[in-house]
Amino acid sequence: MTPNVITFDHPFLLLLLLIFIPIFIADIIRRKNKIYLSLELEKKLRLSSFLFRLFLFFSIIALSSPRWGQGYSPSEYRKGLDVVFAIDVSRSMDLHDTVALTAGLKEIKLPDISRLERGLSIAYETIPSVTSARFAVAVGRGRGYLSVPLTYDSEATAIFLESLDISSVTGRSTNLESLIDAAASAFQNTSAAKKIIILISDGESHAGLLRNALSNCIKEGITIITAAVGSDEGMEIENNGGESVISRRDSAVMRMIAEKTGGIYIDGNREDASLTLIDQLLSLVKETEITSNIQYSINIEIKQRRTLFILLALLSFTFSKFVTRKNKSRKKELLQVTIIALFTLFLSSCTEGKLLLLEANYLNSKGRYEEAIAPYQKALNHEDAAPYAEYGLGLAFYSLDAGDDAKKHYGNSQEMLETQNVLSGNEHRELRFRNHYNLGVILFEEGNFQSAADAFKEALRADPRKTDAKRNLELSLLSISIESKIKNNRTDSQEEQKEILFEYLRQEEEQKWKSREWMPEEDYTGPDY
DSSP: OOSSOOOOOOEEGGGGGHHHHHHHHHHHHHHTOOOOHHHHHHHHHHHHHHHHHHHHHHHHHHHHEEEEEEEEOOOOOSEEEEEEEEEEEEEGGGHHHHHHHHHHHHEOOSSOOOOOHHHHHHHHHHHHGGGEEEEEEEEEESSSEEEEEEOOOHHHHHHHHHHOOOOGGGGGGOOOOHHHHHHHTTSTOOOEEEEEEEEEEEEOSSSEEEEEEEHHHHHHTEEEEEEOSSOOSOOOETTTSSEEEOOOHHHHHHHHHHHHTOOOOOEEEETHHHHHHHHHHHHHHHHHHTTSSSSOOOOOOOOOOEHHHHHHHHHHHHHHHTTTTTTTHHHHHHHHHHHHHHHHHHHHHHHHHHHHHHHHHHHHHOOHHHHHHHHHHHHHTTTTHHHHHHHHHHHHHHTTEEEEEEHHHHHHHHHHHHHHHHHHHOHHHHHHHHHHHHHHHHHHTTTOOOHHHHHHHHHHHHHTTOOOHHHHHHHHHHHHHHHHHHHHHHHHHHHHHHHHHHHHHHHHHHHHHHHHHHHHOOOOOEEEE
């Protein structure tokens, strides 16, 4: 995708532009049946009509979310793993297929268990093996339901799975779309965790549009891993009309679901199905541990231009109403237009970056530090918000006990401020102070008192009025002095200890020789040699 080409996030909405066809036809008819008006009024009506059509045009373009030009965003941050088991509990899942478990070239006779029991056994074995993940459960039949929200309490999840059977949910047929949507509702948009759905089903779906659910998952960055249970030969089952039909495992559908969302397909009949799933989840855990150390390589993306068309639409609508007013009421209307224009400018000043900062700051204030990281990172793509986003990331990582990452973000924020100060002359005094002050606190906690003192000095240069920075500077200098005295005392103490030890050994040797000199000879009858 090249940055010079205009693209749209919702191109199908451009079909709304067809509304101009009946409008133009109406114009032609109106001209044939012309009504004679004063020249001035006719000009006003034409201008008002033109501006209103501009309003419609800009509104439709804004809804379509146009993009062009280059923008920059940081690399993706992922930390933790959220897993939702989406379990099909339709009637077909109660069938007992006569198939064999396959493990490599060997075949093992399948125990007399249903498709649902086979799928649940895979879930049982997986949960205790992936201890760092949060788990949830969604069940579905005619409709999907989120039964267990995301939790670190794996025992609660396991207990629910033990009680699960096909009578847990009422309804007719199978609706995998509703089941996947219910599972996706467990995730929080602001969470930095990797989002995984494990779909356990035979793949038969008789209701819903599966592609809609998959499109939503792709949009939200949700990966679906499918575990297909049942046999390809199938089993007889009575449908709702009482007729006997064959219910087969639809492996093709399950493979398609996994491939479209970037997941993997697992044959639930394999003996090592649970081991395959565990290995996949553990590899995802390792990936999130690696990507949690953010690498700030710049990713080029096409910039969103929707805000521009929203402003143009508002202005067009406002002036379309203004031009038809009489001269006597123009002053009053002009005041109203001015207020609307100022309000529009105020809205335009509330850029997407600042709105992202508001969202991230709220999450940070509520202690949801991991969730705050995602909107802070998105705000880095906006020049006016980037220094504050870096500072917010520093706060979030400090709260997560990641001091090294926090120091890096405070430093990045300060570098951005220095660049902006040269270009625009805006000092950002408070943010400069906070960067240096918080950096000093981290350095002091690490025992690096000299660097902490330097940071507090820089903070006071940014704002000399802050008494907290003065006290912390004095404490840092005092700690340097104490540390120096301790080192000196330790050296003197070591020399003194050596002298005492040598004196003790010398006295012991003298005492030994004195004892031997005055000791009477013992009677000895043995040979003298």
